[in-house]
């Protein structure tokens with residue numbers, strides 16, 4: 208395909224911002240389009256946001272629908288056709304299938320094994336165990352420690368979210384789960400230890416515990432801010448924290464907690480190009 212074909216990104220939200228970063232040299236992005244008038248005239252990731260009509264007047268060779276929901280994508284495609292657009296329409300649904308965060312975790316697992324970095328693995332924020340099952344499979348020889356209320360967001364953390372305007376989280380969101388459901392989902396359930404309850408109250412007192420890999424995916428400010436120093440202290444040299452939702456527009460507390468922790472520790476988080484903006488924090492082999 209010749210380089211430099213023009214593309215318009217339809218949907219100026221979090222997914223759109225990450226897709227703008229993922230576009231390779233086949234296309235150059237000319238603008239975002241969005242149906243929300245309040246965004247017109249602004250910029251996202253340094254790219255101007257226009258109305259769909261104004262964007263199409265630039266005659267893009269292709270339009271990428273920056274949503275992952277198929278039904279919404281079909282509505283947006285119909286809208287483009289009504290506006291007489293007959294060019295290429297791209298649907299980034301493959302991004303659901305190809306998960307950059309999972310790939311990063313698996314590459315880290317290979318490296319941690321090769322370098323013989325000692326310690327268990329863990330996840331804070333397990334919900335129904337989707338990512339926990341992937342971690343369990345990638346680290347088959349290690350104990351996996353799983354922390355969650357298994358009853359959804361706790362009231363006291365949600366209160367902080369609304370007081371500080373961090374998200375619209377509600378008490379009990381993500382409550383549709385239970386330990387046994389997660390256990391059944393794990394490929395190696397005999398390697399799992401469950402810590403059900405409010406984090407950080409459930410963090411083990413055993414000072415000898417060490418971690419090689421920890422996923423922090425609690426969405427909210429309070430548990431993320433509590434988890435970072437606790438797990439960081441227990442990371443083996445070369446051990447990794449992988450924190451989800453750091454660029455989330457829906458949940459801004461995880462990013463706030465990471466920025467505060469990094470400032471205090473003098474660390475720079477390494478970005479991961481998944482759609483929610485995860486980051487990696489790693490302990491050096493020698494300090």
Ligand SMILES: C[S@@+](CC[C@H](N)C(=O)[O-])C[C@H]1O[C@@H](n2cnc3c(N)ncnc32)[C@H](O)[C@@H]1O
Pocket residue numbers: 331332333334335336337338339354355356357358359360361364380381404405406407424425426427429430
């Ligand atoms: C986005 S979900 C986790 C998603 C999960 N990693 C997956 O793969 O689907 C966030 C989880 O964090 C948990 N959580 C949030 N705050 C918590 C706290 N203070 N203590 C324990 N769990 C908490 C919620 O119960 C919820 O299950």
